[in-house]
Amino acid sequence: xxxxxxxxxxxxxxxxxxxxxxxxxxxxxxxxxxxxxxxxxxxxxxxxxxxxxxxxxxxxxxxxxxxxxxxxxxxxxxxxxxxxxxxxxxxxxxxxxxxxxxxxxxxxxxxxxxxxxxxxxxxxxxxxxxxxxxxxxxxxxxxxxxxxxxxxxxxxxxxxxxxxxxxxxxxxxxxxxxxxxxxxxxxxxxxxxxxxxxxxxxxxxxxxxxxxxxxxxxxxxxxxxx
Amino acid sequence: xxxxxxxxxxxxxxxxxxxxxxxxxxxxxxxxxxxxxxxxxxxxxxxxxxxxxxxxxxxxxxxxxxxxxxxxxxxxxxxxxxxxxxxxxxxxxxxxxxxxxxxxxxxxxxxxxxxxxxxxxxxxxxxxxxxxxxxxxxxxxxxxxxxxxxxxxxxxxxxxxxxxxxxxxxxxxxxxxxxxxxxxxxxxxxxxxxxxxxxxxxxxxxxxxxxxxxxxxxxxxxxxxx
Numbered sequence: 323x324x325x326x327x328x329x330x331x332x333x334x335x336x337x338x339x340x341x342x343x344x345x346x347x348x349x350x351x352x353x354x355x356x357x358x359x360x361x362x363x364x365x366x367x368x369x370x371x372x373x374x375x376x377x378x379x380x381x382x383x384x385x386x387x388x389x390x391x392x393x394x395x396x397x398x399x400x401x402x403x404x405x406x407x408x409x410x411x412x413x414x415x416x417x418x419x420x421x422x423x424x425x426x427x428x429x430x431x432x433x434x435x436x437x438x439x440x441x442x443x444x445x446x447x448x449x450x451x452x453x454x455x456x457x458x459x460x461x462x463x464x465x466x467x468x469x470x471x472x473x474x475x476x477x478x479x480x481x482x483x484x485x486x487x488x489x490x491x492x493x494x495x496x497x498x499x500x501x502x503x504x505x506x507x508x509x510x511x512x513x514x515x516x517x518x519x520x521x522x523x524x525x526x527x528x529x530x531x532x533x534x535x536x537x538x539x540x541x542x543x544x545x546x547x548x
Numbered sequence: 549x550x551x552x553x554x555x556x557x558x559x560x561x562x563x564x565x566x567x568x569x570x571x572x573x574x575x576x577x578x579x580x581x582x583x584x585x586x587x588x589x590x591x592x593x594x595x596x597x598x599x600x601x602x603x604x605x606x607x608x609x610x611x612x613x614x615x616x617x618x619x620x621x622x623x624x625x626x627x628x629x630x631x632x633x634x635x636x637x638x639x640x641x642x643x644x645x646x647x648x649x650x651x652x653x654x655x656x657x658x659x660x661x662x663x664x665x666x667x668x669x670x671x672x673x674x675x676x677x678x679x680x681x682x683x684x685x686x687x688x689x690x691x692x693x694x695x696x697x698x699x700x701x702x703x704x705x706x707x708x709x710x711x712x713x714x715x716x717x718x719x720x721x722x723x724x725x726x727x728x729x730x731x732x733x734x735x736x737x738x739x740x741x742x743x744x745x746x747x748x749x750x751x752x753x754x755x756x757x758x759x760x761x762x763x764x765x766x767x768x769x770x771x772x773x774x
Contacts, residue, residue, distance in 0.1 A: 336726055339565035339596075343699065346593045353595035360771040362599055367572045369579040370565075371599035373588055375769040422727070443727060460731040472727025473569065477700060482733040494734050495746040499753065500562055501648070501669060501698025503738050504730035505686040507708040508720050512729050520721040527725065543601040545586040 323350055323487075326384035326411060328427075329357040329374050330404060332394025332535040335365045337421045338372070340476030341388060344484055344496050356381045358403065366393045366531065368538040378407040383414035386483075390476070391422030391442060393531025398427060405431045417483060421470040423528075425449050428467070437464045442472035443513035444528050458514065472513070477502060549576055549713075552610035552637060554653075555583040555600045556630060558620025558761040561591045563647045564598070566702030567614060570710055570722050582607045584629065592619045592757065594764040604633040609640035612709075616702070617648030617668060619757025624653060631657045643709060647696040649754075651675050654693070663690045668698035669739035670754050684740065698739070703728060 325345050327338055346353045357363045357374030364371045389408065398404050408431040412418045420428045425441040428434045429452025438455040440462045450456045461470045461479035463486075470479030481502070485493035497503075504510070513521075551571050553564055572579045583589045583600030590597045615634065624630050634657040638644045646654045651667040654660045655678025664681040666688045676682045687696045687705035689712075696705030707728070711719035723729075730736070739747075 334569070335565045336569040339561045340700075342596060343560070343562040346595060353593060354769075355596070367579060369572060370568060370581070373597040373599070373771070375771050443724075460729070461733070474566075474703060474726045474728045474730065478731050478733060485733060490734055491743070491745065494743060495749050497732060497734060498669075498739055498742040498746045498750050500700045501739055502700045502730075502732055503686070503736055504700065504728075504732070505704050506723060506728055506730070507687070507704060507711060508716055508723060510729055513724055513727055516724040517717070517720060519717065520724045523721050524724050543580075545599070545601050 323348070323352070323385045325351055325353045325386045325388060326381055327353065327355050327388045327390065328404070328407070329355050329363040329372060330394050330398050330401070331363060332366050332392055332397065333363070333390050334392035334422065334473055335370050335372070336473045337390035337392060337424065337476050340474055341419065341421060341470070341480035343500050344477060344480035345386065345388070347496055347499060348484055348488055348492070364542055366535050368535070368542050378403050381407060381411060384411050385416045387411040387415040387418045389418070389420045389424040389427050391424035391473070393528070393535045395423045395426050396532045399430050408433065415466065417466050417468060419468045419470070419479065419483065421476045421479065422472045423448070425469050426452070429454055434467060437467055438462060439464065439467065439469040440471050441469060444525050458512070549574070549578070549611045551577055551579045551612045551614060552607055553579065553581050553614045553616065554630070554633070555581050555589040555598060556620050556624050556627070557590060558592050558618055558623065558758075559589070559616050560618035560648065560699055561596050561598070562699045563616035563618060563650065563702050566700055567645065567647060567696070567706035569726050570703060570706035571612065571614070573722055573725060574710055574714055574718070590768055592761050594761070594768050604629050607633060607637060610637050611642045613637040613641040613644045615644070615646045615650040615653050617650035617699070619754070619761045621649045621652050622758045625656045634659065641692065643692050643694060645694045645696070645705065645709065647702045647705065648698045649674070651695050652678070655680060660693060663693055664688060665690065665693065665695040666697050667695060670751050684738070
């Protein structure tokens with residue numbers, strides 16, 4: 323079974339790795355990282371890069387299409403090749419996973435029209451504008467589309483999908499493998515319960531995201547063994 | 549402030565990215581990925597690679613030394629350059645973070661002798677053998693050493709450290725930024741409560757880890773834009 327993770331400049335790393343760490347460890351799963359070009363793709367911090375070895379053009383079919391989010395999502399909405407890749411892989415996929423504001427890409431690609439989804443708490447309106455019904459759950463399934471809330475919800479959404487694919491016993495084994503028995507030091511709850519100042523700061527940070535990653539692009543580290 | 553994340557062949561990606569996503573977003577934080585050589589370092593699945601751009605030899609000092617785990621930890625115990633790097637950076641650091649069985653590296657390097665730490669549930673005995681007192685907490689602080697339990701505990705441990713570094717309001721803002729309000733689909737609990745079959749399977753999988761990553765090394769993808 324193939325898991326195809328879409329990469330594009332300015333992703334948020336935990337959107338990807340939270341789900342990857344669960345799904346890649348399912349027995350028989352192969353994983354590919356797919357990007358506009360093979361090679362390094364840099365995250366929103368400009369300090370972490372993942373290696374892609376398939377291009378969008380090379381990706382013809384997959385079992386699980388995995389679409390992460392990050393500040394790179396807004397610029398990606400105008401990327402016709404990305405949108406065509408999502409449409410093509412979603413048509414072929416058994417499952418399509420959207421995480422965080424990556425669900426906006428699914429919206430722009432037209433694949434969640436009339437579907438119920440969740441997404442990052444700060445972009446529920448943006449996703450709803452694509453004709454999806456947006457809820458505030460941690461993860462949600464509508465047909466073959468599994469969506470997760472923001473960033474770390476990629477873990478919960480992927481454990482949920484693993485349970486469907488391989489059963490609860492296997493999913494619990496994966497949960498133990500990544501020791502996912504969370505104990506957030508400042509309490510659990512929901513994003514809607516977070517302090518108003520935190521909400522305002524995060525909304526501001528996220529609104530500035532596309533400009534920030536563009537400004538930081540020149541600071542991407544150069545490799546040196548000297 | 550500099551966060552130095554140690555990379556070595558066969559790491560577990562979520563050990564790194566869970567903590568990175570919290571700490572890298574602290575105001576004023578810079579992040580470096582440090583490895584035996586600059587370039588790609590492959591994770592335990594042989595499907596994900598992170599880019600390192602500083603070598604162990606280039607890393608002279610840091611504020612936060614971050615030591616992740618994975619199946620690559622056992623082979624790394626015999627890596628004299630790695631051990632010297634940990635000793636050197638720990639001496640210079642304000643904080644040293646050990647995640648999962650990466651705490652074994654701290655043990656071998658001699659920096660947790662007589663200290664209280666937590667670690668991956670499956671390697672508590674291995675860490676205790678280095679003269680540390682091992683507990684079963686999600687995260688723990690002893691002086692400047694902050695340790696996390698397995699893999700995803702890197703998130704909780706790093707939020708805890710962020711709270712110390714920047715205060716609870718900032719830590720809660722980071723928590724909202726990564727939307728960390730976990731809802732594991734098959735319940736929360738502790739690794740010690742996991743089903744016995746899951747425990748046996750994970751122990752077996754982890755014991756075979758060093759052989760598995762060696763066997764899979766030949767399957768590392770080659771980059772092609774064709």
